[in-house]
Amino acid sequence: MKILLVICCFFAGAQAWMSLRKTYGQQNLGTGHLGDVGDPLFLTPLIEAGRLDEAKALSRVGRLGDVEDVPSHAGFLTVNKQLGSNMFFWFFPAKENPETAPVVLWLQGGPGGSSLFGLFSEHGPYYVAEGGIPKLREVTWARRFSMLYIDNPVGTGYSFTRKDQGYARNETDVGRDLLEALQQFFTLFNEFAGNEFYASGESYAGKYVPAVAYAIHTAVQARVKINLKGIAIGDGLVDPSTMFDYADFLYQIGLVDSNQAAYIREASQKAKQFINDGRYLDAFYIFDALLNGDIVKETTYFKNVTGLNFLLQLPPIQGAKTTRILQRFCADSLSS
Missing domain, CATH: 3.40.50.1820 (Alpha/Beta hydrolase fold, catalytic domain)
Structure with missing residues (x-):
């Protein structure tokens, strides 16, 4: 088929x-x-x-x-x-x-x-x-x-x-x-x-x-x-192991510099190792601190270095009560 x-x-x-x-x-x-x-x-x-x-x-x-x-x-x-x-x-x-x-x-x-x-x-x-x-x-x-x-x-x-x-x-x-x-x-x-x-x-x-x-x-x-x-x-x-690799993508589109990309790459490799070891929650915490910002209380690394939030950028969406x-x-x- x-x-x-x-x-x-x-x-x-x-x-x-x-x-x-x-x-x-x-x-x-x-x-x-x-x-x-x-x-x-x-x-x-x-x-x-x-x-x-x-x-x-x-x-x-x-x-x-x-x-x-x-x-x-x-x-x-x-x-x-x-x-x-x-x-x-x-x-x-x-x-x-x-x-x-x-x-x-x-x-x-x-x-x-x-x-x-x-x-x-x-x-x-x-x-x-x-x-x-x-x-x-x-x-x-x-x-x-x-x-x-x-x-x-x-x-x-x-x-x-x-x-x-x-x-x-x-x-x-x-x-x-x-x-x-x-x-x-x-x-x-x-x-x-x-x-x-x-x-x-x-x-x-x-x-x-x-x-x-x-x-x-x-x-x-x-x-x-x-x-x-x-x-x-x-x-x-x-x-997840494949999709963790955001460093090169973010660098190539100009959102992070080479030093910031290196930090993201290192953290991503650590998260992937956690996945391989079956430590899935630890892997999630790394991703959350890097980009997602769902559980961590501090501002994500991505927002710190770019000033951006990766979703809900439009005011009509941010204020939606759907x-x-x-x-x-x-x-x-x-x-x-």
């Missing part, structure tokens, strides 16, 4: 290291809600029984607020019955030519970031305005692509497991669970099974995307053939 590999590599790749706290938040949002949302919709029993029309009808998502209705489906797919592991998905058929439009899987990073962040904050058909009000996004990937958002891995977002053994411990586990979810998804929505399929994601999904693509590519007894055509990764964390609004919306409007 020929696979088109599309990797979007930006200097913002450093953002892939950013802690879950800053991007997605972890505060306790309470149990407030706008009404009883009913019981979770487990679709696997219906899929296995061949009751596909019933499953599609039950998974149809109703209108959100006062905005125009956007056809979509959501529910849980059980990926491990013994452990009670279930993955939540939300699927939006393409607005234009859904019969032939490619299906794009979106996976958020983190690790531990819900893919609903990508849906509501980046490229889905909706965004959440002040007051937790859903609005239609003018420019959305869902116009020309059928978008499939899955909370991954199990334990992220609305995806859950009833036993600790259900949590992924490596990328093989991640790929296995996603493959099972996709097999069920394309059994249910078999009209899309022959369409081109792309796995995409950002940040820590730089690990998830290759994992699911590899699982699809090497599956020998797949119930449904998935028409994998390529993968896309933005600002991805793929291989994350907080989205957190409240997901807690109050979609949870019981």
Whole structure:
């Protein structure tokens, strides 16, 4: 199988290291809600029984607020019955030519970031305005692509497991669970099974995307053939040891001088040695002090020598309340 590999590599790749706290938040949002949302919709029993029309009808998502209705489906797919592991998905058929439009899987990073962040904050058909009000996004990937958002891995977002053994411990586990979810998804929505399929994601999904693509590519007894055509990764964390080498890049674009580049190079080599020794937290602290500034209290070395912050430079972005609004919306409007 020929696979088109599309990797979007930006200097913002450093953002892939950013802690879950800053991007997605972890505060306790309470149990407030706008009404009883009913019981979770487990679709696997219906899929296995061949009751596909019933499953599609039950998974149809109703209108959100006062905005125009956007056809979509959501529910849980059980990926491990013994452990009670279930993955939540939300699927939006393409607005234009859904019969032939490619299906794009979106996976958020983190690790531990819900893919609903990508849906509501980046490229889905909706965004959440002040007051937790859903609005239609003018420019959305869902116009020309059928978008499939899955909370991954199990334990992220609305995806859950009833036993600790259900949590992924490596990328093989991640790929296995996603493959099972996709097999069920394309059994249910078999009209899309022959369409081109792309796995995409950002940040820590730089690990998830290759994992699911590899699982699809090497599956020998797949119930449904998935028409994998390529993968896309933005600002991805793929291989930390390789990606630590910022010194020459920063020097060549004129942000640091030769002495500063030498310091960054030396620190990076030390961090890579920590990775080789299995001292991952120590390696992260070095990177955090050099560039990221997520945990260290002092100003990063990068900002000290350049006066720059490597992300969120534009005032409209710096002042945005998108994350907080989205957190409240997901807690109050979609949870019981």
